Amino acid sequence: MTRSFSNQTLRFAPSSNGYLHLGHAYSALLNFEMARASGGRMLLRIEDIDIDRCRPEFEQAIYEDLEWLGLSWELPVRRQSEHFSDYANALERLRSRGLVYPCFCSRGDIMATVAGRPDSPRDPDGSPLYPGTCKHLPPAERARRLAGGRSAAQRIDMDAAMASLGFQLGWRERPVFGSSAEGREIIAEPALWGDAIVARKDIQTSYHIAVVVDDALQGVTDVVRGEDLFMATHLHRLLQALLDLPEPRYRHHRLLRDASGHKLSKSLRAKSLRALRQEGLSPEAARKLLGGELIAAS
Template sequence: MTRSFSRQTFRFAPSSNGYLHLGHAYSATLNHELAKACGGRMLLRIEDIDVERCRPEFEQAIYDDLGWLGLSWETPVRRQSEHFGDYAGALERLVRQGLAYPCFCSRGEVMAAVASKPDWPRDPDGSPLYPGLCRRLSPVERARRVAQGRAPALRLDVKAALARVASEGAPLDWLEKGVGDATRRIAATPAIWGDAVIARRDIRTSYHIAVVADDALQGVTDVVRGEDLFMATHLHRLLQALLDLPTPAWRHHRLLRDASGQKLSKSLRAKSLRAWRQEGMSPEAARRRLAVEALAPP
């Protein structure tokens, strides 16, 4: 579903599970400049549904780093950990429609189920597609497993979901904005993710549900994020269609990489903006470096 908004709205949505690096600065600055160029809104959202890894000191560092770069955003800032009710409502709607089901399988059980099938298809992240072990469990069996203390995750029944969308006749695609005025329409093929987990057993939501709900509730019209999330858009478009949420435009920008060609990443301990600052880098020098990165060939 496509809806129109009075002003273009952009957002930068980091997780507060570590310090920002130059790749984050590049994405935040790009969002800020695009919003400024069209007289649009700039939002900051803290994606902190992973309450075990996200910490207040990392959140404060996000504000400090972005302010140091000279960026500004609307307040109040939306913090996902304060909105689990919104995500629960979206998940309950999918369950009522028969489009999601509880899954009790561990990752090891999934791997064991397909271990003898070397040609078993895998998702874009390289994990084997879920073989449907819990898809047809009876209500009695589901209740028995819960009574045993086995907390389930929640998976999307992608076949049923695609059938629902097909019955409504609307195309499942999105507008991908490129450099300058270049745009193209991308046909969404969410089946590449199989029966994706849409609520983790420990958190009771997922990045996928939270991000589409937040973008809709905040009126985001333009999602500008790294190309590492391009494939996730296939699943996000399906969830938006199922939940009758507005469809933004997307722009997946290239990633900043280190000297070895690895993308800058918290998990790979990329040098943080905080460290650059402590070594004496000025905001002006940081912005000049980001400008050079923006002009570099992909």
Template sequence: MPPVFRFAPSPNGYLHLGHAYSALLNFERARESGGRFLLRIEDIDPTRCRPDYEQAIYEDLAWLGIAWEQPVRRQSQHIAEYQAALQRLQAMGLVYPSFESRAEIARLVAQRDADGAWPRDPDGAPLYPGAATTLSVVRRAELMAAGAPYALRLDMASATARAGRLTWDESGAGPSGVTGTVEARPEAWGDVILARKETPTSYHLSVVVDDALQGVTEVVRGQDLFHATSVHRLLQALLDLPAPAYRHHQLIRDAEGHKLSKSTQATGLRTLRATGVSPAEIRHRIGLV
């Protein structure tokens, strides 16, 4: 079977040079290996994703000379598949609801920090500090029936005990140059959120379901997602999903050394195109020459 690669942007802003690097890297590796190249639109957040951003993704990629298989998978059209995976985890007793607001969680973290530094995940966010696991089944049902906002979290201790030791094959390199067979450490993330009342899936859950259903064999993405692979390997093991090979590539950074991001208004490809920059110049800027 030919290898299967994918590029999976979110339509919550315009693509920038970092996206161009990842998309071209995947596209060219697929072409060189005789494999397939898929485009996936990760639009599970209706508050931030917009149709005009999605259309701009298609236009920018086509301008770069990238072609992809049809139809494009749009996550918003596959919510039932993510919910089915979530229900499997719930049936294993590995999911619980937490009801604290973001403000309440921040207050709890501040209290924990006063007694010593509360642990943070690899992205620097504090681990869940609440005690929702101590709520009775009856109390949880009462709160949910009353319409209280909630997040559905993975019971990390139980999940890791069930899955055992996990690794993944890394042909790129992590932030510290880690490569080869990498030992997964999902416990570093604490009780991650798998869904919310208003958003029936999360990035972690949907990405592993999508990769499995689309037959993705090669995940080529930025180093900023290297540590998240631990959570993905855990979910793959719990859901009996195949594990692709991983390659985490370097990030494209600005003059100050910060990674390019939509949130920091990094210059979009459409803006560069409008100023007369050519696809060849884009390749030169990102080091793909």
């Protein structure tokens, strides 16, 4: 298989809200081997903004599992929970341009609003698009609610954001392996996500803000992640443009699936690497289980 890579900075960025499974191992190995093939950098980032679900024991298990697989990475590891100020600064830049607004609605409020609309549009994850309830609140009412202690998420005003660009967004989707000149051009359609949440009520940031800020601050040149995040790239390209952040090269790899065709995931209780190790699986056997798309270690 052709190894034709420029010098790259790649990252593996798991959440410490559970144990890694073979799907995580596949993604981590892809990033590690591509970085090694190019003589580039391999970074590890712990995405732990969800401080209620992320736990130290899961983070420690991530290190142990990746070391067991034979992977290494640059230190220090970036932990998102230590960088909320970076995400707050990015959010303030959007707010200062009038591109976000506070949303007081609960999930139940939104479902009740769209309940009588069977043809209500859905976002790429299948959730109803936000109907804009709080978008049209008078400024005085917003201020009254905030002054009264009402918690609010922050939503991007998609119409205003798109109108502020003045150019067509997109990216080149590259194959996981092969020449960097290969790939296909994708026209970004962030409006598919509607007025997406960019800061949660309880955390005051979101995965979307955190990931684009982190990739820029860490100098990530190539984002290699699962195809389940392909549609999120539409929104990430918008945020990068609005925040004047560099555009990395994107590669979305196939997902590992179980016998019933479902992707391996923590929510479906895919068997963890920790459990497989305890059953006697060797690192060499784990690599064989991950299929033929990995670059063979030399």
